Amino acid sequence: EVDVTTMKDLHQTTFGAIYLRRSLKTRVTIFTLAIFVIGIWSLTFYAGRILYGDMQRLLGDQQFSTVALIATEINQDLDERLRALENIAEAITPAMMGNKAALQAFLEDRPVFQTLFNNGVFVTRSDGTAIADVPHSTGRLGLNWMDRDHIAAALKEGKATIGRPVMGRAVQAPIIGMTAPIHDPQGKVIGALIGSTDLGKPNFLDRIAGNKYGKTGGYLIVAPQHRLIVTATDKSRIMEASPAPGRFPLIDRFIQGYEGTGILVNPLGAEVLQSAKGIPVAGWYVAAQLPVDEAFAPLKDMRRRMLLAAIFLTLLAGGLTRWMLRRLLSPMLAAAKTLAALSDANQPPQPLPVTRHDEVGELIGGFNRMMETLGKREEALRESEERYRDLVENANDLV
Secondary structure, eight states, X not given: OHHHHHHHHHHHHHHHHHHHHHOHHHHHHXXXXXXXXXXXXXXXXXXXXXXXXXXXXXXXXXXXXXXXXXXXXXXHHXXXXXXXXXXXXXXXXXXXXXXXXXXXXXXXXXXXXXXXXXXXXXXXXXXXXXXXXXXGGGOOTTOBOTTSHHHHHHHHHOOOEEOOOEEXXXXXXXXXXXXXXXXXXXXXXXXXXXXXXXXXXXXXXXXXXTSOBTTTBEEXXXXXXXXXXXXXXXXXXXXXXXXXXXXXXXXXHHHTTOOEEEEEEOTTSOEEEEEEEEETTTTEEEEEEEEHHHHTHHHHHHHHHHHHHHHHHHHHHHHHHHHHHHHHHHHHHHHHHHHHHHHHHTOOOOOOOOOOOSHHHHHHHHHHHHHHHHHHHHHHHHHHHHHHHHHHHHHHHHO
């Protein structure tokens, strides 16, 4: 009895598995769901990639516009200071150059000019030795400054120059120097006027570099000719050397003069969206950078919501398809169960109920007509057998 029961359960399980594999509802549901899943997920990933590209271009354009405005402002600030140096240098006469007290008084009488340079101004002779200095506390008087590139260029070439960022001798802080040559009436260079900016103190560049870009981004001002960071939002990066050529292709392009936007992993190991714009008067460029995680955070949230929506729609489509097929095919399933019950009970075939007037109803109606025809044939055959039996019995009686 146990073996029979076990075999019956095994048979039912096997039949159920075969039914599930061969069930029209299952196959149509799986097929429909597969089409929907492929479509909705393909659309989701395609839309995500398109949105990523569009958002990168949009953010890049916005970032570059911001950097362009900042570069223009810094360029104007630097040009203003160079012009101020040139104007004051034109007012210095050879007689002043020969009278240190008069030259010192001349510089001290111009406090507005001094406010342009937070580390003061000083004058050197043609050999590079400082002979006047404001303020006095800097300790520059009497020192020779020909080792500074901007001072040497002004004295030798006679042109106003912005120098390389260096560590100051007296203040021991990163310094930017700007120099204008001093000429005599014949145009000969007889000295130089230097304005010095201490990057370690509040200065005019802090209006830009001192701010953040976004929540976690920032700015860099770079001197590509020296491969040095002049100043940055992160003050610890002042005078930091640029990476060696070849390590960061986008940084190499910026140093070579490229103005635009790109994504790179910066020397600090962070993936950032970065834009750069040149500052012509100094030969520098200003760059804004924003971590990719922050830049594309809205897009990541949107993609996550799209994925959740795709999962929900997939489950919804599967459930609705299953429900619809069950509703549409329920007459056929009922007919199949009725036939199975009649077959097991050895009852004469009965017409199946037609509950819907659609393709399924037409199929059941056709089946009913076929069963009616078969029933008539079976009845005719039975009557023929009875007549034949009666004929045989009558013949036997005659014999």
